[in-house]
Amino acid sequence: MKISIKREDSHEIYDVPLQDVTLLEILNEIKNKIDATLAYSSGCRSSVCGSCAVRVNGKEVLACSYKAEDGDVVEPLLNVPIERDLVVNMDKAYGFNSKAKAYQSTIVQNIKLSDEDEKRNALQSDCILCSACYSACPVYAVNKEFLGPFSLTRVWRYVSDKREENPKDKIDNIQMDGVWDCTLCNACTLVCPQGISSKADIEKLRARSVMFGYSDPSFGSFDGGFGFDGSPSF
Template sequence: MKIDIQGTLYEIPHIEITLLNALVYIRENINPSLKFGYNCKSGVCGSCAVRVNFQETLSCQYKVQDGDKIEPLLRHENVAGLLVDYKKAKQNLQKIQTWLHVRSEKVMGEACEELIEKQSDCILCSSCFSACPVLDVKQSFLGPFALTRAWRYVADVREEEKKSFIEKMQNDGIWDCTLCGECTVACPMGIDPKSDILHLRTKSMQAGFFDPTPQPSFEDDFGFNPNF
C-alpha cells in the first residue's frame, strides 16, 4: 500500500493502520526528517489534523487507504512537512474574547446545556479554518471556530454582557461568511459553524446591528425601479 505525502510516495506494509501510525512508521523506518504533529492519539487534542484527499481530517482517526494523498492544513503558515503554525487562527479567539465576561447568578438549565454542548466540543484542530475559502480573499476574517465559540457564549444564559461578543464580530466576522458550509463538512466533532453564524446574525439584528455590506438595489438587479 502506498500513500502520497506532499508529492512523495511511501510504501506502508500494514493494511489496517491509522494515518498517524503510518506517519510514525515512515519517520522511524523511511524518512526520519518527516514532520507532523500529534499528542493525545485519541481525537481529543486536534493537533494531528491534516488534509487527506483534499479533505481535512484527524490523522489519529483516519484509516489509511491505498493511494491516499496527504498534505498539511491550508490557510496556515507551513512550518515544515505536515506541521503548520496555528498562531494566527488562535489569536482570533483572543480578538473576540471567547470566555465568560460578566457571569450572572442564573442557573444553566438542561435546555441551555443542550444548546451549547456541541459548541463546547470544539478541540481547536483548526480544520474549519483550513477549509474556509473566505480567508483566501480576507485574511482578517475571524474564521469559523472563533465565531462558533462566540455563539457558545452568546447562547449561554449565565453571560450578562452578550453585546460585547456581538460588537466584536461585526467587522471581519459574521457578515463576511459566505455560508458555503465547508467548515461544517470539515469539523471532526460534528459542529455546524455555518448554523452558529446564522444564529449570530439573528442575534446581531436583534441587537440593532445589520450587514454593513452595500446591498444591490432592485433597480441594479433588474434594470428598473419598482418605486418609479
C-alpha cells in the first residue's frame, strides 16, 4: 500500500506492506520500520482523545479510526501552525474557548434537571476537541479571529443549560467574530467524528441572539433595492 504524506513543502510516498488497517497503524509502521523521523500525534487509539486528527484526501479524519486505502494523501490540519509533519499547534484554536466564554460561569443553585434537560445538550458535551471542524471551516481564510465551530458549539452547550444564571452574557460575547460570521456551509458537521452539528448549534445561538435584541449586522448595509422610504433605490 502506498501512502503519500505531506512533509514541509513536499509529499513523501511510503510503500507499506499492510492491508485492511487504520491510518494510525500505517503511521506507526512507517515510524517503527521505515522512517523514524516521521512526526504525528496519537493518544487513546479509540477515537476519544482526538489528538490524531489529520486530513486525508482533503477531508478531516481521525487516524485511529480511518481505514487506510492505497494512494491516500495525508496532510496536517488546516488553519493551525504546523510544528512538524502532521503535528500542529492547537494553542490558538483552544484559546477560542476562553475567548468565547465556552464554560459554565455562574450556576443557579438547587435546580433539578429532567431527562429532557440532560438530552438537550448531551451531544455537544461529546466534543473531543479534535479540531477537525476548525480545520474544515472556510471562514478562517478571511477572519482569523472567528471563534469557530467547536467553541460556539460549547457556548450553546452552556447557554442551553438552565442552570446557567446569565446566558445573555455569553450571547453578548459571541456577536463579534462569532455567530454572524459563520457561513452555515455545514463543512464542520460533515467532518465531526462525534456527529455534532456546529451549524445547527450556531443557528440556535442566532435565534437566541435575536431573542436578546441582536440581528445579523450585514442586514444593516443592505436595503433590498429599496430606499428607506420604500421607494426603489435605482
